[in-house]
Amino acid sequence: MTDRGRSRPPRRSGPASPRDDRAAAGAPPEKVAADPGLAVRKHAVDILFATLDEGRPLDQVLDHRATIPAWRALTPADRGLVRAIVSTTLRRLGLVDDALKRLMVRPLPTKAARVREILRVAATQMLFMDVPDHAAVSLATELAGRDPTTRAWKAMVNGVLRSLGREKDEILADQDATRLVTPLWLWRDWCETWGEEKARAFATAHMVEPALDLSVKSDPEGWAKRFGGRVLPTGSVRLVPHGPIDRMEGFEAGEWWVQDAAAALPVRLLGDVADREVADLCAAPGGKTAQLAVRGAEVTAVDLSPHRLERVKQKLARLRLTGVTTLAADLESWTPKAP
Structure with missing residues (x-):
């Protein structure tokens, strides 16, 4: 429930965990490499599990992932999709978890941490990435079924996500988005320091996809014109991201690289x-x-x-x-x- 409450609770899909909860979190799913869609979701689940459940820094997790043959076997587009799923999930985690919580009778047990990440990955795509509901539900259900540590929750995953497909518009309309995208400890600190109005402004800014800053070898004005961006006073080129970075003009030729404008100052x-x-x-x-x-x-x-x-x-x-x-x-x- 949000602070404002609901006039009618969404339909529930049944218990959040099955009677047989013998599965232990952590074992990788089997035979997903042959299906790129499953492989992408598995990598996203693995990264989120390592970051959110094991407490490892995201940059270290991504560095390690780059050494794994299965990761290198992905196409650049699929690796980009994994990163997009992970970053969107982390940015919208409060909204995703709130939506899932509304559809579950009780919380998942600690041993079902990987199930939680499977649900988060699918819910993120359904709520914020314009992935068709049936595709997200099907892949999540298949992924849960192939992993022996999550197989017992396969039916629950399917039921919760199908309910989300029916209820998502109502849930999104009812959520206090600016509050939910901010960790509770940070929200309280902002409100105490700046007041709720400014806290909501900060949170709203966090929901906007960040601009892309480039450092260029030469001719920043020319590159800004090509990309429909602008040259910052510091010389960086700022633009709105549009499509895979490695397919943008000048990438293969080595004319520029992605670098935050602040990082370029020193x-x-x-x-x-x-x-x-x-x-x-x-x-x-x-x-x-x-x-x-x-x-x-x-x-x-x-x-x-x-x-x-x-x-x-x-x-x-x-x-x-x-x-x-x-x-x-x-x-x-x-x-x-x-x-």
Whole structure:
């Protein structure tokens, strides 16, 4: 229920957990690689489980995922879809969980954490990603049935999601969206500090898909015109995202890279770095390293994670930037060469 309540509760699909709850969370589903749709949903479930249930940082989870052959076997479009599902789920988690809660008689047990992530992935697509209800329900039900740790909840998953398909418009209309997208502790802090009106304004801003900022090798005005964006005072090109990034003009040619405008400021503040030796510490994903290399610096890119450094190398290769030294090292023990 929201704070405002409901005039009529939505139809329920039955108990949230079956009588036989012997399944244990964590085992991967079987034989999903042959079906790209299932594979995408499984990867999204795995990432959300590692982040929300195991408490691992999202960037580390994604770095590890990049080393898994099944992940590398996905097409770029499918990997992009996984990221879109994960990011949308996390951004709208309060709304997703509230919608599912309305349709369940009682909460899932702790051992059914993977079931919860299967429900979240499907509900996110149905509520916020324009995926046809029947497709989201079918894939989620199939995924639950193929995983021995979630198989006992297959019928429940199907019932809850079919109910969501019938009730979603009513639920969305009744939800206090600006409140639910914000964690309760943060909402309370905002209200105490700024008042509820400003807290709602902050929360509303969080619901808007962020703009895409690019750093370009040259001609920012020209690239802004091509993409229908604008050049910020700091030199970054800002645009509204439209389609897969790797299919945008100039990506394969290495003419630009994605980099938040704020993240691009430090290198700009260094001024002329041509022919100077510069160490970029905690270098991944490599935006600042690329900036420095474009400006003619002799760069040493240092990062603790060899996997993250691989992403830096891949970015530099796409951008046709050479002369950068990459080094996997712990900054607490690394000693740079004397200037």
